[in-house]
Amino acid sequence: MNWKKVTIVYRKEIKDTLRDKRTVMMMILVPILLYPLLFTTMGQLMTTGTKKLEAQKSVIALNDSLPDMLVGIIGSEDHFEITFQDDPVEAIREKSIQGYLTSRTKEDTLQYVVYFDAAIDKSRLCQERLSDVLDIYREEIQTERLSKKSLDLSILHPFEIDLENIAPPSRMGGMFLGSILPMLLIVTMVLGAMYPAIDLTAGEKERGTLETILTIPVQRLELLFGKFLTVTTTAFITGLLNLASMMLVYTSGMVQMGEISKHLEFGITPFGLLCLIFSLIPFALFISAAIISVCLFARSFKEAQNFVTPVYLLIMFPTFIAMMPGVELNRSLALIPVVNISLLFREIFLNNYPTELISLTFISNAIIAVVFIVVVVKLFNAESILFGEGQSVQLSLNRSQIRPVPRLLPSSALLVFAMVMLLLFYAGSYIQLRFGSWGIFATEWGLIFIPVILALWFLKCNLKQSLNIGKVHALSVLGTLFMGLGAFGAVTLVSRIQMELFPEAMEVMKSLEKILNMSDTSMHPAIGYLIFAFSPAVCEEVLFRGVLLSSFKKHIPAWMAVVLVGFLFGVFHVYLIRILPTALLGILFAYIVYRTGSIWTSILAHFVHNGLAFTLINTPDLVEKFPWLTSEAWPTAPVIMLMTGLLVAGLVLIELGCRMNERISAGNASMEPID
Amino acid sequence: MIETQAISKTFHDPKRGEIHAVRPVSIDIGQGEIFGLLGPNGAGKTTLLRMLATVLTPTSGSATINGFNLLGDPEAIKKSIGFLSGNTRLYNRLTPREILSYFGALHEMPPDQIRTRSDGIFQMLEMTEFADRRIEKLSTGQTQKTSIARTILHDPPVYILDEPTLGLDILTSRTIIRFIRESAQSGKTILFSTHYMEEAEMLCDRIGLLHEGQILDADTIENLRLKKNRTHLADVFMAYIEEAA
Ligand SMILES: Nc1ncnc2c1ncn2[C@@H]1O[C@H](COP(=O)(O)OP(=O)(O)O)[C@@H](O)[C@H]1O
Ligand SMILES: [Mg+2]
Numbered sequence: 001m002n003w004k005k006v007t008i009v010y011r012k013e014i015k016d017t018l019r020d021k022r023t024v025m026m027m028i029l030v031p032i033l034l035y036p037l038l039f040t041t042m043g044q045l046m047t048t049g050t051k052k053l054e055a056q057k058s059v060i061a062l063n064d065s066l067p068d069m070l071v072g073i074i075g076s077e078d079h080f081e082i083t084f085q086d087d088p089v090e091a092i093r094e095k096s097i098q099g100y101l102t103s104r105t106k107e108d109t110l111q112y113v114v115y116f117d118a119a120i121d122k123s124r125l126c127q128e129r130l131s132d133v134l135d136i137y138r139e140e141i142q143t144e145r146l147s148k149k150s151l152d153l154s155i156l157h158p159f160e161i162d163l164e165n166i167a168p169p170s171r172m173g174g175m176f177l178g179s180i181l182p183m184l185l186i187v188t189m190v191l192g193a194m195y196p197a198i199d200l201t202a203g204e205k206e207r208g209t210l211e212t213i214l215t216i217p218v219q220r221l222e223l224l225f226g227k228f229l230t231v232t233t234t235a236f237i238t239g240l241l242n243l244a245s246m247m248l249v250y251t252s253g254m255v256q257m258g259e260i261s262k263h264l265e266f267g268i269t270p271f272g273l274l275c276l277i278f279s280l281i282p283f284a285l286f287i288s289a290a291i292i293s294v295c296l297f298a299r300s301f302k303e304a305q306n307f308v309t310p311v312y313l314l315i316m317f318p319t320f321i322a323m324m325p326g327v328e329l330n331r332s333l334a335l336i337p338v339v340n341i342s343l344l345f346r347e348i349f350l351n352n353y354p355t356e357l358i359s360l361t362f363i364s365n366a367i368i369a370v371v372f373i374v375v376v377v378k379l380f381n382a383e384s385i386l387f388g389e390g391q392s393v394q395l396s397l398n399r400s401q402i403r404p405v406p407r408l409l410p411s412s413a414l415l416v417f418a419m420v421m422l423l424l425f426y427a428g429s430y431i432q433l434r435f436g437s438w439g440i441f442a443t444e445w446g447l448i449f450i451p452v453i454l455a456l457w458f459l460k461c462n463l464k465q466s467l468n469i470g471k472v473h474a475l476s477v478l479g480t481l482f483m484g485l486g487a488f489g490a491v492t493l494v495s496r497i498q499m500e501l502f503p504e505a506m507e508v509m510k511s512l513e514k515i516l517n518m519s520d521t522s523m524h525p526a527i528g529y530l531i532f533a534f535s536p537a538v539c540e541e542v543l544f545r546g547v548l549l550s551s552f553k554k555h556i557p558a559w560m561a562v563v564l565v566g567f568l569f570g571v572f573h574v575y576l577i578r579i580l581p582t583a584l585l586g587i588l589f590a591y592i593v594y595r596t597g598s599i600w601t602s603i604l605a606h607f608v609h610n611g612l613a614f615t616l617i618n619t620p621d622l623v624e625k626f627p628w629l630t631s632e633a634w635p636t637a638p639v640i641m642l643m644t645g646l647l648v649a650g651l652v653l654i655e656l657g658c659r660m661n662e663r664i665s666a667g668n669a670s671m672e673p674i675d
Numbered sequence: 676m677i678e679t680q681a682i683s684k685t686f687h688d689p690k691r692g693e694i695h696a697v698r699p700v701s702i703d704i705g706q707g708e709i710f711g712l713l714g715p716n717g718a719g720k721t722t723l724l725r726m727l728a729t730v731l732t733p734t735s736g737s738a739t740i741n742g743f744n745l746l747g748d749p750e751a752i753k754k755s756i757g758f759l760s761g762n763t764r765l766y767n768r769l770t771p772r773e774i775l776s777y778f779g780a781l782h783e784m785p786p787d788q789i790r791t792r793s794d795g796i797f798q799m800l801e802m803t804e805f806a807d808r809r810i811e812k813l814s815t816g817q818t819q820k821t822s823i824a825r826t827i828l829h830d831p832p833v834y835i836l837d838e839p840t841l842g843l844d845i846l847t848s849r850t851i852i853r854f855i856r857e858s859a860q861s862g863k864t865i866l867f868s869t870h871y872m873e874e875a876e877m878l879c880d881r882i883g884l885l886h887e888g889q890i891l892d893a894d895t896i897e898n899l900r901l902k903k904n905r906t907h908l909a910d911v912f913m914a915y916i917e918e919a920a
Contacts, residue, residue, distance in 0.1 A: 211764075214730045
């Protein structure tokens with residue numbers, strides 16, 4: 001590779017990119033507008049929120065039995081409005097008043113009782129106010145009684161309590177900035193890289209300038225490196241401008257930040273800033289490589305945009321992990337792209353500079369970026385990608401314009417996947433939190449199955465072909481059963497290895513088990529199997545081994561399609577620690593569907609696998625006897641052998657079944673289309 | 676100057692299966708010759724020329740251009756040719772001058788040489804007036820002139836032109852045709868494709884008749900006419916196709 005040519009390409013691409021209005025807008029306008037808006041709205045929200053409450057009067061009811069003196073004190077405070085209620089407790093519930101004060105005698109002591117509803121902010125405030133009043137009243141009585149005995153009130157106050165919050169303002173600011181700002185920085189950088197990446201790859205293909213440059217003496221590697229560095233530069237500059245705007249808006253006091261300025265004081269040091277800028281570089285390298293590599297598959301600008309959406313989501317998810325409290329940057333997390341950067345940003349915003357972790361993050365990102373680029377060069381040499389016959393995305397909002405197709409194009413299939421991920425992320429997590437187990441049922445059917453089927457209907461796909469619906473030989477079914485059991489073992493083993501490497505994983509597993517564990521609910525086991533085994537087996541298989549697999553296998557080599565489907569299945573499980581085991585599972589499932597041509601196999605295997613997991617979690621005795629079943633301990637050698645045996649036997653039986661089927665159809669000289 | 680040895684290309688299309696776009700083709704073009712590749716749409720013209728321009732890798736066979744082997748030394752081939760087609764577009768946001776200096780730099784020409792050569796070309800093709808305007812602001816004719824400018828910038832001995840007049844108005848087509856003639860007179864070897872009979876008739880020393888990826892015959896127009904005993908080139912072509920079928 002000739003670096004001089006890379007520089008020539010780079011200089012030209014930078015010039016070209018900077019002349020593109022859309023890129024420049026993304027790069028400059030977004031940071032200029034975003035942060036002032038963000039800080040202002042947040043400030044206002046927080047200020048008005050507390051002010052409003054403080055300013056409001058508390059409407060209360062008082063019992064007739066209260067002494068005049070107490071009523072007098074209450075009356076002198078101007079934040080009470082006294083009303084009369086027949087049933088004051090009910091009135092609080094109905095929110096027509098916020099509090100009710102009464103008195104009673106219990107075991108010869110006088111008690112004042114404050115009724116309030118802790119779930120209502122206004123009622124809680126009313127309770128605090130009434131308690132304050134009662135404090136005053138008590139002090140007055142105490143003073144009166146003591147003075148009768150010629151004593152001073154101070155006799156009851158040997159000391160006072162003063163609370164000093166020692167969290168320095170910059171740490172609190174860091175917490176806020178550390179969780180939201182890294183995410184914004186990452187999002188804007190990705191957006192900043194996206195447009196030029198598409199423009200320089202798919203855009204160039206579409207406009208026909210690629211063919212020109214390929215007849216000029218410059219190697220594809222040089223060309224690609226020039227482009228890659230250009231996209232990296234725009235991502236980096238976007239990050240830098242965002243950072244600058246963030247700081248400027250914050251420190252200049254340009255915007256009215258109201259209440260939040262009390263809670264945060266931006267205390268980043270020049271060294272911290274330097275670290276931050278330094279760590280933008282590896283991230284810029286990583287996202288550019290990731291985005292360019294998918295854009296190369298696209299034949300047009302529009303198609304590239306569709307391809308990039310899932311990548312964008314993939315990059316977004318890990319930033320949420322970094323937003324979770326308690327997750328801290330350590331050596332193993334420093335190796336995971338995106339997660340490492342988000343966590344590193346947070347550390348720096350909190351004024352920590354773990355130099356070792358910073359360099360580790362830098363190195364890991366750089367290595368991944370280079371690996372990506374090498375892969376990308378291989379792709380860039382593939383003629384089918386450079387000069388494939390035009391193929392556009394089947395996307396039109398007018399259904400009558402859509403032509404019926406046997407199955408989705410990969411770009412559309414990925415779009416369906418991205419849509420499901422979005423639905424799950426925004427609606428699914430809420431529904432599951434709110435409704436627990438039945439929420440899982442609802443999300444499986446309502447957010448995966450139904451949307452996927454609707455998408456297939458809308459895009460006029462052949463259901464049978466899109467979902468890989470086909471006949472299976474009985475032997476293959478038996479093999480699938482074996483394989484499902486063996487796969488369970490394999491996944492347990494992989495989880496175990498992961499736990500050994502990343503002990504933090506245990507925590508996640510535990511919390512997952514809690515979701516699955518029904519011992520504290522009164523659910524019928526059959527319903528448990530319906531929710532945790534049957535529903536995922538059908539709904540998830542329809543998406544992954546149906547829509548995605550049927551689409552991919554027609555466009556990329558079969559092994560790649562199988563691996564990709566497995567990988568997406570892993571990603572679908574969001575929790576980092578589950579990605580590898582579930583991806584493995586996904587690959588196995590995808591393989592059997594690919595081989596048998598029938599989705600029934602993977603539905604069965606998925607059901608067996610989940611059903612087994614569900615049974616175990618609800619059978620503590622069994623788990624106690626065999627702790628390896630839930631990856632708590634290493635399985636013994638015979639167990640590993642048994643599992644491997646089951647897996648292999650399963651695969652062999654499936655293969656046999658397929659051969660039998662092939663022989664039968666060859667014998668029948670079947671007229672079915674071999675599509 | 677250009678010599679192909681049973682060069683062929685097969686595409687694997689997910690929908691249509693195997694496509695033999697170019698079946699083994701062997702042609703030999705001498706220096707200073709204008710060779711026309713005549714064939715209907717889909718005959719394989721673009722595929723053949725793209726292979727010679729190192730953009731596509733041949734499925735089998737090879738070629739030699741300017742003494743360099745297509746597979747062995749693609750860089751030398753790229754330096755020896757100027758390739759122009761309807762698909763080779765220019766960067767919209769750059770000016771003709773910037774485009775020439777970019778391509779010149781990639782051809783490893785020294786900056787002064789790029790400058791003097793560009794000015795010379797601008798003068799010759801009457802481009803001075805718009806040399807510093809962005810491509811997106813130029814007319815089709817002006818853009819086409821810029822394309823010619825970048826094709827001849829590094830003064831290669833061979834021009835490969837794929838349907839250079841496709842979709843152009845008469846005036847712009849004239850510019851191209853004149854350019855082809857003048858280049859041949861100054862000793863350049865020109866291989867160009869077209870599906871316009873008249874164009875081939877008017878320009879070429881020899882014509883290769885390409886049909887479904889196969890060269891049916893390659894000869895001077897006179898000889899082709901004599902062989903099939905027809906006056907119109909279109910009839911001659913039809914006679915060859917019927918014979919092949
Ligand atoms: N990248 C490609 N993938 C698949 N088929 C192609 C590709 N490029 C060209 N073809 C096919 O090869 C044949 C020849 O095309 P082409 O060389 O463009 O012909 P021409 O330039 O003479 O019109 C056509 O059938 C075309 O569809
Ligand atoms: Mg063509």
